Amino acid sequence: MTKKVTIKDIARELNTNYSTVSRALNDSPKISDATKQSVLKQAKLMGYQPNSFAQKLKKGYSNTIGLIVPRINRVFFSNVIHGVETIAKQQGFNVIICQSNESVKDEEDNVKTLLSNNVAGIIMSISKETQNESSFQEILTNKIPFVMFDRALNNLVSNQVVNNNFKGAYEVTEHLIKQGYQKIIHFSGPLYINIYQDRLNGYKKALADYQIAFNPDFIIENTLTKDKGIAAVEELLKQKVDFDAIFASGDYSALGAILCLRQHHILVPEQVGVAGFANEPFTELLDITSVEQFSTDMGKSAASLLLEKVQRKEISDQYQNIEILPQLIIRKSTQKL
Amino acid sequence: MTKKVTIKDIARELNTNYSTVSRALNDSPKISDATKQSVLKQAKLMGYQPNSFAQKLKKGYSNTIGLIVPRINRVFFSNVIHGVETIAKQQGFNVIICQSNESVKDEEDNVKTLLSNNVAGIIMSISKETQNESSFQEILTNKIPFVMFDRALNNLVSNQVVNNNFKGAYEVTEHLIKQGYQKIIHFSGPLYINIYQDRLNGYKKALADYQIAFNPDFIIENTLTKDKGIAAVEELLKQKVDFDAIFASGDYSALGAILCLRQHHILVPEQVGVAGFANEPFTELLDITSVEQFSTDMGKSAASLLLEKVQRKEISDQYQNIEILPQLIIRKSTQKL
DNA sequence: TATATTTGTGCAAACGTTTGTATTAAATAT
DNA sequence: ATATTTAATACAAACGTTTGCACAAATATA
Incomplete structure (x- = not known):
């Protein structure tokens, strides 16, 4: 792999400090337009791509949400995925998609994977096997926003998007x-x-x-x-x-x-x-x-709901229940x- | 969000150095079994989840690959996705899925997103609009492994998985x-x-x-x-x-x-x-x-091919062309x- | 017993950002 | 002319890991 261009490289090239470059790229008001221009130009010239890991590490949060479905290649779920993706993309979020293959064990693994990827929130439809919240207990204790759709547990109070x-x-x-x-x-x-x-x-x-x-x-x-x-x-x-x-x-x-x-x-x-x-x-x-x-809409609703919770940052005890009217x-x- | 547990917290608790904790968690041969045991126990106790951003930043590579398809909710593509996911998961990789919506512009955006997410490699099927490699020129200059499937450009030499x-x-x-x-x-x-x-x-x-x-x-x-x-x-x-x-x-x-x-x-x-x-x-x-x-197999082949290239780490000029025999x-x- | 080797652990730098604070230069007010 | 404010930039610490190197203790070799 070729060496990646960093803000330090850009700074060196422009005889300035890398913090200036960082602020210029983030369009900080503290930076003059002139420098912003030259930084942007140089960044483009050198093919700079921000290192998202460094950003996320520093910022402490990610613009990624997790989505767990029983199977990806089912018309219903692939439409939901489509909906989720659409909304997430609009709001600058990426989606990591996992499939539980209708198994509780896989479901647990998915949850672990998503959490260690520091997703900002999780959307899921439970597997047919799932009878209780044990497999996603970790989500609840991690206190990240969580939305269930379609198949949901009756006895668990949570954000839900379900069909009537x-x-x-x-x-x-x-x-x-x-x-x-x-x-x-x-x-x-x-x-x-x-x-x-x-x-x-x-x-x-x-x-x-x-x-x-x-x-x-x-x-x-x-x-x-x-x-x-x-x-x-x-x-x-x-x-x-x-x-x-x-x-x-x-x-x-x-x-x-x-x-x-x-x-x-x-x-x-x-x-x-x-x-x-x-x-x-x-x-x-x-x-x-x-x-x-309206599976696509269901995905859109779930994503909107989740992202609203994510943006707020405070995990409220207020849960929302969205009902999709079938036709x-x-x-x-x-x-x- | 509750404060995350870090290796430093674990180290403090055990009166040891955080590097020891890190090595213990990574099962390094330099650490005695006794300390490994106690570290693992403590980590579990405190609910430790490694911060993947820090890991990826430090290691300089990610266990994530990118997949660009024209549309997620098409039977053919959702099967391909299924195949890619399956293989990637097996090898400990995550997949970020993007859809180009059959537009060159979205395709370009997808490429940028994936690159700034430092994916280890990219699999894609071009949009109907795509006539040349301009939209993924960046992949080629970034020199990360790249596999095209189904729809591929005739004039571009690359790794391909196509149907006969x-x-x-x-x-x-x-x-x-x-x-x-x-x-x-x-x-x-x-x-x-x-x-x-x-x-x-x-x-x-x-x-x-x-x-x-x-x-x-x-x-x-x-x-x-x-x-x-x-x-x-x-x-x-x-x-x-x-x-x-x-x-x-x-x-x-x-x-x-x-x-x-x-x-x-x-x-x-x-x-x-x-x-x-x-x-x-x-x-x-x-x-x-x-x-x-055999769309699922096509996905599997594409993923295997890509991951093989990724693991090798050297970007060879040898391109592979896998043909799927239809039935x-x-x-x-x-x-x- | 003295020295060499092994084993386990600690120290500190580095990955590429963001951001609070310090510094400088320029602009304005006194 | 000097003091004060403002604007722009520089410095440096921090995010949570991994990992080369240094070091001490324990064991093996002479």
Whole structure:
């Protein structure tokens, strides 16, 4: 590596002191315009790049925040990352991204890495395994700002940015009812995860509001993949269950359902309406009704919230809870009318 | 923020010198096991976290690499990021991820940011706008290891990890021919971008090898979105062009083609075979033949290559060119037989 | 026993900044 | 003309590490 140019080099070249150079580069009012000009010019000439480590060491804080997600290459999370990056960049912050791979152990390691990198704050969505705050206890004791998004621990009070899953599910169900569907199956995720529980509750509430009796047999748990969606529909048909719509808590199972129905020459949406949740890119391509979660906005909100806390520097005990309102995206798969 | 614990604090507590503490923490052979034990214990007790800025400043290098991609939230790139992260983490490196948003200006800014963060090396895929090396001239003069992936400049000699687009396209075309398709339309991207040119060349070569005359009218440029795919098929049908297959240089246009054909009650694959390129997630869901580019592996290769150069520390003039072999994924949309 | 070697620890400089204080020169006020 | 203020720059310490060198004590060699 070639020797790096430092402010001392610039100072030597200009026959001045390096503190002058430092102040000139930082546009201090104590420095005359003339010297500022010449310093800037010389710095450019010599290709000066400030050594950020020295700066951060001296200043005692960094312009870097940490972001921990279960997996980077998931549409939802990569959109969140995009949002976080955008806001952070705007405010002159860098982002170090870590993935927990849905493991508590990796999550702990990530926290350690971020802390020893002196990040100014941390944004995270917990792994599926995470049941308590042990893995990020260190963040709390280190007293740096901390924001959780999407998946959050119920029992932990903290800054949060979450989606209103209840409302999203309510709207899907309401829409189905208004389209004339009456016997609505619900494909759910594991109910110990709060987002799926919330969606189920939204579904129930809508039924109740429209005086449709809730049938527990219509809830099929753990059907969030394409294959499980297919299998579930097969089973429904085999059992000759009388249904006219499916609200799936995930887009992949909605897709599976549609493919299976089509296989059996059952028309969607004429005979059976199908809706998903998450608005995965393929739902637009295939005209499947779904719920947009505004993942990029979620990332932006989380970053804004965190950076606000970071800038303030005082860690208050005031926690903020930001709710992202999801939006029902109506497409052909549920448009009977 | 609470005051950070430093090695001096630990030393004071143990009535020893801070250099001893430093060496103990770094497991230096010059320190007795007894002191190492007590230092480690005390460090843990006091919740010591090394100040990475001080370390990096002193050592003069960082365990961070930079990664510049056009967009983070694209399946292809998020997979590459995933691959890079995985390898980097394994070798104790962090990754700072930047997005150029397909703009040369942002690309330049990214480069500056990364350099002032003293990254040990940089991996990048150029933006669509980028025509020459001006935006990363600084990397080259800074003499840090540098690897380009996927989109690379032809005229710049550098370390590269690229996909063999020629071969991928050849195999798709060959497969179509072997399935009995003879009149194969090719939907291409902008031909000034080398990857699309390479794919077109692969297509031509396959035709030639199987004694099928090349018809320039069968090449439809700039048809890489779903809508453009639909429009192109509409046009073909309107013009009553006689074709029995479509090889699209991108999956979205292949999808558009299929949707449009289906609309016109033309059977896929029985009457017209359709293949895409990139193996986007939805192609699996919809059983569309495509070409897997192994984006995660591409990221892994790029990271391994870069880190190898970084570890060596000497910037050699030897550049490496790694080729990723794509794989044809045959699905229903082209299986006439 | 005297000397050489090994082992473990302490001292201090250095990495490249920022920033409080001291110093100088110039400008203004008395 | 001298005293005072102001503006611009210089000096030096500090941030928290790593690491070469010096040194003392313990052990090995003669």
